[in-house]
Amino acid sequence: xxxxxxxxxxxxxxxxxxxxxxxxxxxxxxxxxxxxxxxxxxxxxxxxxxxxxxxxxxxxxxxxxxxxxxxxxxxxxxxxxxxxxxxxxxxxxxxxxxxxxxxxxxxxxxxxxxxxxxxxxxxxxxxxxxxxxxxxxxxxxxxxxxxxx
Amino acid sequence: xxxxxxxxxxxxxxxxxxxxxxxxxxxxxxxxxxxxxxxxxxxxxxxxxxxxxxxxxxxxxxxxxxxxxxxxxxxxxxxxxxxxxxxxxxxxxxxxxxxxxxxxxxxxxxxxxxxxxxxxxxxxxxxxxxxxxxxxxxxxxxxxxxxxxxxxxxxxxxxxxxxxx
Numbered sequence: 135x136x137x138x139x140x141x142x143x144x145x146x147x148x149x150x151x152x153x154x155x156x157x158x159x160x161x162x163x164x165x166x167x168x169x170x171x172x173x174x175x176x177x178x179x180x181x182x183x184x185x186x187x188x189x190x191x192x193x194x195x196x197x198x199x200x201x202x203x204x205x206x207x208x209x210x211x212x213x214x215x216x217x218x219x220x221x222x223x224x225x226x227x228x229x230x231x232x233x234x235x236x237x238x239x240x241x242x243x244x245x246x247x248x249x250x251x252x253x254x255x256x257x258x259x260x261x262x263x264x265x266x267x268x269x270x271x272x273x274x275x276x277x278x279x280x281x282x283x
Numbered sequence: 284x285x286x287x288x289x290x291x292x293x294x295x296x297x298x299x300x301x302x303x304x305x306x307x308x309x310x311x312x313x314x315x316x317x318x319x320x321x322x323x324x325x326x327x328x329x330x331x332x333x334x335x336x337x338x339x340x341x342x343x344x345x346x347x348x349x350x351x352x353x354x355x356x357x358x359x360x361x362x363x364x365x366x367x368x369x370x371x372x373x374x375x376x377x378x379x380x381x382x383x384x385x386x387x388x389x390x391x392x393x394x395x396x397x398x399x400x401x402x403x404x405x406x407x408x409x410x411x412x413x414x415x416x417x418x419x420x421x422x423x424x425x426x427x428x429x430x431x432x433x434x435x436x437x438x439x440x441x442x443x444x445x446x447x448x
Binding site: 159162163165166168171174177178181182185212213215216217219220221222 | 297298299300301303304307308311353382403404406407
């Protein structure tokens, strides 16, 4: 039986998908949760943010080099993009792809501008998922039912 | 009987996030899992010292290896090659994972002896596919509890455990 809080959580979740923040991979991760591992998605996302903080520092340091080492930037972003993909972070993944395209074109300005977009999406998603997980925990477990897809 | 039950998979990926996800995917599919972050470490666990194919110490028993393609240092392809070049390890099924769908890369890996090539992000349905590769690398273990006399009458000839090292 869905309480108002559960409905709010469901709406938050739906918005994250509708607004393009998350993709199907996030659902895949949700399906790996069970009674024994009910917070797997939150654990992976937390891991992602810890891990990506380091990667982003590396990228930022590399972006300060002149001239830009596009090979190195592309390699860093490849890894970062992979992690975004693994958690279903759709918008971030898209910005990472754009960044890599600019690396390929050796477009410094493109890289610098796009990195700011990556960073913005990174932070936006962190806040949104943070709120979502917090609300989910407050709402408590709903009886095992098919999640609205 | 679930085909995957009890089989030990070695997962190799330099990404912490991806290792966590693949580990969960494999565990949920009833595999035992060991994860490592590099090809070098994988070879150590498999009992190769990386220089030649003589095992240098008691190797971990592995029934299948799943490895990322793009890793710093030793790539998944290089790891695959080393495994297939080893007389002791070449029968272990190897599956490659990659975020990039490059035909030439896929062909190269399959030609080198990889069983399959999974496109990242890896899903549960991908992991389900892996079951079919295990029959190649299956080791007959005492745990299955087949009595030699009974097996002979059932026509199972060779009950001797196949040692990896």
